[in-house]
Amino acid sequence: MDPRARSSSAPAAQPLRSDAERNRARIIATARTVFGRDGLHASMASVAREAGVGIATLFRRFPTKEELVAAVFADRMDAYVDAVGVALDDPDPWHGLAGFIETVCAMQAADYGFADVLTMTFPTAKALEKRRDQAYDGVVQLIGRAKAAGRLREDFTPEDLVLVHMANAGVVNATGDAAPDAWKRVVALMLQSFEAPARGPLPDPPEPRALYKAMLRASQECSASPEPVRKD
Amino acid sequence: MDPRARSSSAPAAQPLRSDAERNRARIIATARTVFGRDGLHASMASVAREAGVGIATLFRRFPTKEELVAAVFADRMDAYVDAVGVALDDPDPWHGLAGFIETVCAMQAADYGFADVLTMTFPTAKALEKRRDQAYDGVVQLIGRAKAAGRLREDFTPEDLVLVHMANAGVVNATGDAAPDAWKRVVALMLQSFEAPARGPLPDPPEPRALYKAMLRASQECSASPEPVRKD
DNA sequence: CCAAAATTGGATAGGCCATTCCAGTTAGGT
DNA sequence: ACCTAACTGGAATGGCCTATCCAATTTTGG
Numbered sequence: 001m002d003p004r005a006r007s008s009s010a011p012a013a014q015p016l017r018s019d020a021e022r023n024r025a026r027i028i029a030t031a032r033t034v035f036g037r038d039g040l041h042a043s044m045a046s047v048a049r050e051a052g053v054g055i056a057t058l059f060r061r062f063p064t065k066e067e068l069v070a071a072v073f074a075d076r077m078d079a080y081v082d083a084v085g086v087a088l089d090d091p092d093p094w095h096g097l098a099g100f101i102e103t104v105c106a107m108q109a110a111d112y113g114f115a116d117v118l119t120m121t122f123p124t125a126k127a128l129e130k131r132r133d134q135a136y137d138g139v140v141q142l143i144g145r146a147k148a149a150g151r152l153r154e155d156f157t158p159e160d161l162v163l164v165h166m167a168n169a170g171v172v173n174a175t176g177d178a179a180p181d182a183w184k185r186v187v188a189l190m191l192q193s194f195e196a197p198a199r200g201p202l203p204d205p206p207e208p209r210a211l212y213k214a215m216l217r218a219s220q221e222c223s224a225s226p227e228p229v230r231k232d
Numbered sequence: 233m234d235p236r237a238r239s240s241s242a243p244a245a246q247p248l249r250s251d252a253e254r255n256r257a258r259i260i261a262t263a264r265t266v267f268g269r270d271g272l273h274a275s276m277a278s279v280a281r282e283a284g285v286g287i288a289t290l291f292r293r294f295p296t297k298e299e300l301v302a303a304v305f306a307d308r309m310d311a312y313v314d315a316v317g318v319a320l321d322d323p324d325p326w327h328g329l330a331g332f333i334e335t336v337c338a339m340q341a342a343d344y345g346f347a348d349v350l351t352m353t354f355p356t357a358k359a360l361e362k363r364r365d366q367a368y369d370g371v372v373q374l375i376g377r378a379k380a381a382g383r384l385r386e387d388f389t390p391e392d393l394v395l396v397h398m399a400n401a402g403v404v405n406a407t408g409d410a411a412p413d414a415w416k417r418v419v420a421l422m423l424q425s426f427e428a429p430a431r432g433p434l435p436d437p438p439e440p441r442a443l444y445k446a447m448l449r450a451s452q453e454c455s456a457s458p459e460p461v462r463k464d
Numbered sequence: 465c466c467a468a469a470a471t472t473g474g475a476t477a478g479g480c481c482a483t484t485c486c487a488g489t490t491a492g493g494t
Numbered sequence: 495a496c497c498t499a500a501c502t503g504g505a506a507t508g509g510c511c512t513a514t515c516c517a518a519t520t521t522t523g524g
Contacts, residue, residue, distance in 0.1 A: 045511080
């Protein structure tokens with residue numbers, strides 16, 4: 001591994017100068033609130049301005065917007081993983097799963113940036129994706145137990161959870177501060193439809209690969225670097 | 233009514249020159265496919281290019297992007313109103329409502345622009361909003377009948393339908409062509425949660441006014457005209 | 465205290481966007 | 495055929511975006 005790798009939370013092979021480290025921390029903290037308030041489409045310039053640093057400082061530390069996003073949401077993903085853990089500790093598997101879904105959707109409502117991050121995948125952000133995978137493993141267990149307990153419909157799949165994130169992101173993004181609790185109703189409805197016994201069959205879930213492609217596409221058009229013009 | 237009103241489908245007080253009328257029709261037809269394919273954020277320039285007209289021609293006929301959007305989606309709104317009519321003609325109120333929701337969500341999946349239009353409101357586009365109101369009246373009836381027949385949960389409100397549109401728009405936008413049928417599963421789940429008897433209570437629905445504000449906000453940030461800079 | 469290395473911020477490049485301007489072209493009545 | 499009002503397209507304006515450059519400043523080891 002390249003010893004100069006600096007992003008994410010590695011303790012740095014080449015420690016930053018003290019002022020640089022301070023700025024780095026302020027940038028992440030500020031970006032967290034800005035992305036949380038304005039969504040992922042908040043501009044790099046607005047983050048720099050609110051953090052009180054120059055644009056160049058921001059880009060030297062995070063060469064692309066995607067890297068900043070990854071650094072900022074690493075800790076949200078930790079919380080996500082923690083939520084899975086809490087759910088797995090619940091002696092009632094259904095209660096655990098339902099609580100997990102409510103918790104995560106609440107996180108989406110509280111952070112417009114995270115709402116979108118959950119519907120995207122950033123292959124270059126290893127730390128972020130590792131956490132996503134950890135969470136996935138836990139979710140699979142959670143689902144298995146809830147089915148075994150007879151409380152979750154048998155045709156539920158992990159992909160359905162992603163669909164919940166996408167649907168909830170749609171509601172949260174559309175309602176914003178104007179109807180800040182609307183998502184709760186939607187989530188409650190979805191949960192009732194997940195509970196066993198199923199009221200009827202469902203169309204097939206999307207292929208995991210297809211869903212991955214969708215999440216990838218979304219992240220790419222998020223930080224679309226201006227590709228050089230090419231002559232035809 | 234202003235006899236000079238030109239947009240929407242009024243037969244025109246001041247008829248356009250034949251070539252202008254032809255271009256106008258081509259612009260609308262092209263914009264329909266472009267917005268349907270790329271969503272509402274497709275650029276005016278791309279519409280002009282694909283329609284084979286100059287940018288100026290486009291803007292002379294539709295002075296703002298919002299007016300073009302309104303003109304383009306007037307007929308989708310007709311289809312929306314028609315779908316309500318079909319549902320009301322169904323002798324089985326629940327079957328009618330469920331079919332209506334499926335139909336409209338399918339329209340969202342087939343037209344990324346319309347998916348967003350259904351979650352927004354354009355106060356200046358009278359023709360569009362009139363149709364939306366017509367549809368709303370029908371939907372209220374539809375809901376009433378389905379409840380009366382004992383097939384729809386008693387706490388269902390017309391606002392829930394808007395929430396369905398928002399959630400479905402989220403799924404459709406996030407999955408795109410990568411998982412083109414994922415929305416069907418989500419909609420099927422939602423429908424099962426709507427069916428009586430309710431499996432449990434729900435959080436309160438959003439206030440109609442609040443939801444309106446949310447839809448308004450969305451439409452405004454869609455075609456954000458560059459406001460003049462002001463000195464502090 | 466001093467120099468070298470690290471870091472800084474503002475200007476700049478180059479991309480997209482909605483919208484406006486203007487000089488040239490065309491339809492269509494006479 | 496011709497004249498004029500209507501219409502045209504492309505260039506220009508001004509905004510916002512990600513990302514880069516560079517001259518000036520700051521930290522820090524000796």
